Amino acid sequence: MCPRNHYVITGGGGFLGAHLIAALQKNGDRTKCIVVDPNPRLSHFSAIDFDKSLVEYEKGSFLDRKVLERVLPNAITVFHLCAIGHTGWFGAQKHREYVYAFNVTGTKFLIEKCKFFGVPRFIYSSSIAVVFVGKPIYNCDESEPYPLKSEYLDIYSSSKAEAEAFVRSQSTIQFKTTCLRFRAIYGPQDVTVAEKVVQMVRKNLFMVKISRHGRESVSNMSSGENCGLALHLANQELSKKEGSHGEVSQILKVLNVHRFQVYFITDGETVGQYSVWSPLIKALGKTPPHHFVSCLLVSTFVSLSSYLCYKIFNSSPPMTRFELEVLITDNTYSIEKARRELGYCPEQNLFEKVNINSI
Template structure:
């Protein structure tokens, strides 16, 4: 008979959380009793991912609601903390909310987990904890984090602060670790992948942008949903070992290093478009992104298609060492799954983009005139 493990996923009602649930339910080494605490439980659109929803206990609410949190943690042996705000969307412009949920919320969650006797705690962190806009190569988790004043976004600062809280709390009775992801993507992903799909279909993925002296696109790594879910299972098993390591962060990314624009090439072609060859200067796009952010966050209260920090990520070399994850977790990632992503979205193929592209150039022209007006007045 398989051992029974009680696990609670904080913020587990979305794409990452439910893919983890599917992985847990398919496990052959143990049987998991699964509880999810989240504001919503959004069914996955990918028919290849099978989930038995009847066996999941879903608690609707925020983990900042202590009453709901206590119910979710009752009898929990393992906690996966996935909940966070500010990485994209309108919340990215709300520093107070980002700090309240990502930092204060995590601090309270740790305290409650310790009170309720949770044994193992895996935190979904981000490479934003080390990314301040400078090129990094084969970045190891052993290197110190940047100073708080160096973070270009509230999100990056908040994730670093929360990660420190999680790792500092680790003990023999409450073992923790943090998994650092970058650009989680996959078939039916409603977040990063969906945004890129919509960008391509609107004819707006029409330009490359570089800012290095070699005039080439930046190199990077991403985190496929398959590699992410694999890492959570491996981390939980590592923390279960009596003499296993704990209190450490791990880079969780695909094995292959790719160009940040070339990475999306198969998806662009699957949707019926050509890969971009036109180059725009970084200074112009960054200025445009900053102005666009201001309009979205302060004026129209809507989600920006692309933030200035995302543009920095796209145009800055950033690669990461997987040595510690391989050594401690036994994490040996796949190259990635862009082929599967392209195949999934190929049914949304669009035959032409000329009118959308022309609209984009018109918008750029108008915005440029507006910016020139500001500087010349």
């Protein structure tokens, strides 16, 4: 039998995948990475340094059986970073069944194939969206139960929650799983969070602070560097014989089944959701917002613009319902479990690296 000798990163051709590979190498793990992505863009991220000779590209989808038959044999770990339907993708609400099939059914299919080929470790890139439903939450930890399905703000959130729950349920001694929940992944050359802010500032949509209670809400964020580090540490933990992929009860030990593991991963800093972008706003030649506007007024705009964009123009709206709620609602998350069990120690003050020249 050939020794297991590579990692597989689904959806790894973007910003998070580049940071994962960089973190692996920075921490001495030079295992070959096979990136499965229909449109790999790793070469676009010049600010993220890694040895490209250790990366192999499989241009295709993780939903393609033939692709998986090529990349999964002898894989050590699968990092599943791939999902669709977030950040205002115009098809998310219009094609809900497709989003569900991709995020949930696709994840189940991938796990089935991982088990078939004997892949021993599986790490799932999740989101705070699996617990956030527009209600204030403070220092939320992993004991927080999933909300009712009817409470989720969009199909992305509910499908990620269902997929995560399935991944968590599959953890065994032979197939160890871990889920990492990120919040607003950002950094130099980020084409999602930071670029969206830039677009909104240029469209003068950042002229006022949207508020529910007449003040700026607070939250946490997850830099690409810290996300990559957390993925590496999760893999290291799963590689241990007694790695923490679940605490074993006596009953479960008899059944050879471990309880699931999940971790919130942020920078560990509580930030004002407008103040944090002030340096970037100033770099764009604009004035950071000082005045507040009622969220009720903006909510009407979001509803109308979403309807017009989704139904008529087939485009992304300026702001989605989820983006509005997460912006105007206090939501903070505890990383103590990740600190304790993974040895996660995030680098801080990374917003200083995000400027207009790095987008």
